[in-house]
Amino acid sequence: AQTVTQSQPEMSVQEAETVTLSCTYDTSESDYYLFWYKQPPSRQMILVIRQEAYKQQNATENRFSVNFQKAAKSFSLKISDSQLGDAAMYFCAYRKGGTASKLTFGTGTRLQVTL
């Protein structure tokens, strides 16, 4: 069974600084996808960034980027120039390739952004 582990329950970053959230996963599949989702307080979960396992290049979306280390099964999220609006729960998630596959989530990291 696939597992996703986030070892940092809480992280804090100052506004305009950079923070990295960690995630490791375990799978025996070769075709899979990795995601970071953001869940603001009392609001719906939204996709931040995604990475296809077959791509060597790390995904980037504006201030968000990932460090995908396939051999180490590591998938960290870097947030640059942190903003107050980045404060939320961040979930790392895994999905096996295929149309009917489910999303498996980690336990989440709560990110606080301070002035």
Added chain:
Amino acid sequence: EAGVAQSPRYKIIEKRQSVAFWCNPISGHATLYWYQQILGQGPKLLIQFQNNGVVDDSQLPKDRFSAERLKGVDSTLKIQPAKLEDSAVYLCASTPSGTWGAGELFFGEGSRLTVL
């Protein structure tokens, strides 16, 4: 485009009572998911529908939980009888038909259940 709609947003019940949650996915989305998110944990899949058929319900406690998706559109998740450990946020999500592994799940705001 309207997002995933869920109701009620909040529900408080006594243990052994029943409760039902409703979800209306984004129009045209064939795949619908119900996740349970207990405080301090990541969401856990309860059931996945493809149109009105069940794809995965392996983690649904079938002695007390049931779900249906009539006509392949909106869905209802029911708990009867509720237990204290059912206190959680129930998240509904949907994806378009034919979504491959990289496809994004679109989530509703969730229904928060408190069982006393």
